[in-house]
Amino acid sequence: MFRQRISSIVNQMSDSIIFDRSDSVISSGMNTLRHLSFPERRDAYIRGRTLNQQKWYSKKAHINQHRATASWTLLTLIEVLAIVLASGRVFGKWDIDSAGLLAATISAGTAWASVKQYSPLASAYSITTKELGIQASKLKTVREADWALVAADAEEAISREHTTWLASRTGRFSSWKEI
Template sequence: MDIEFSEADLPDFFRAFDQASLRGQRLTLRISALRLVGALLATVGATLSFHLARVDVWAFVSLLGFLGALAAELVLMVTQPEKSWYDGRAAAESAKTLAWRYSVAADPFFGELGEREAVKLLRRRLEEVAGEIAGQIVVRDTDGAYCTDAMTLLRNAPFEQRREVYISRRTKDQQRWYAAKAVWNQRRSTAWRVSLLSCEVVALVLVTGRALDVWPVDWAATLAAAIACGAAWLALKQHSSLGAAYSVAAAELLRQIGILEETTEADWAHAVADAEDAVSREHTMWLAKRGAVNG
């Protein structure tokens, strides 16, 4: 009997953590973008001047920009969506690796463990993960909160079937994801750097023109602000470092696939642990870099 296994078959713990992380990511990026746009708008307003009656319209634009940037900064400080982003992602990855280890009878859920003991261990390990972010994410105690029927079905399947499903639905899928994300991030990094370089060239031309009195408006401050905002956004997105990290992870998982395909049942539990550790290393590096940027 063929066994299909996907993220939909992972426990509710994983989905709760994953959704919380995605919400935190969206809020962090949107509010950060609002803050940067507000700062840029404030600079544009300070550069230009247009009087309507006795009111300087651009001064009000600058005021609105500063207010928007301030409001965004306050929201980030109070709500801290980046914490939900990072903690939720760490918890989701931990829940996913625990679910897979249980499902294919890998370390520490060895095949020698009875089903009841294995489920009990899985529950305890998932609760430990949840305890590390207590109060941030709520998981309902449903039948699929800790272990799903698909996980148990796969765990009880013959070794060859467990190996086939793990290699195709976990390791190969993850390797393809890393490879695609590596290319995407490298392209985005290049595009952003070319854009920033172009802005710097334009700024040089405009400053030269202003020095020679070719035009009356001084756009240097505006372009400098645009370049600074672009650099800040690039630092937040971390395309370059992510591209490099994903490339390394994709190569490591490709190596692990070759090992897993030749692994016997006697070495299976530890071989899976090595493959899962390859994913964990990438995520640990991701968390460390995020902490360094936002610390």
């Protein structure tokens, strides 16, 4: 399964990835891990993959939520400033007309925040964080016979989020086959 996923990624991204002849798809550490007992392999996977990814997605959810809040706050402050300056001009406090410039700034800021998709990314990353937490709990108690199925569910959570992210960033979603 791992080799199939790597082959699929390499085929799809061959124009973007540079490989060294000595690069091995399966590292010596992976080979060592394969010879360990099931509980040791399970714990290594939970710790090194599922919990590691959960931590990454949680961090990214917080960062994007902070950026969404900061963008909204800044744009709101600029709107208030535009109203104050426009009111000052209307009531003869000054002759400078900055409302147009501030309106353009607000429009550009709104477009930037929309393109960056801070709020949708924060939500998607938060959902993935929760899904990975659920999967980590399941993985801790799974029998070896059911391991592949439950681990595949955990990988699906990561793959689904990655596919969503890729579609929002590159516009090349239609060219990606299921990984």
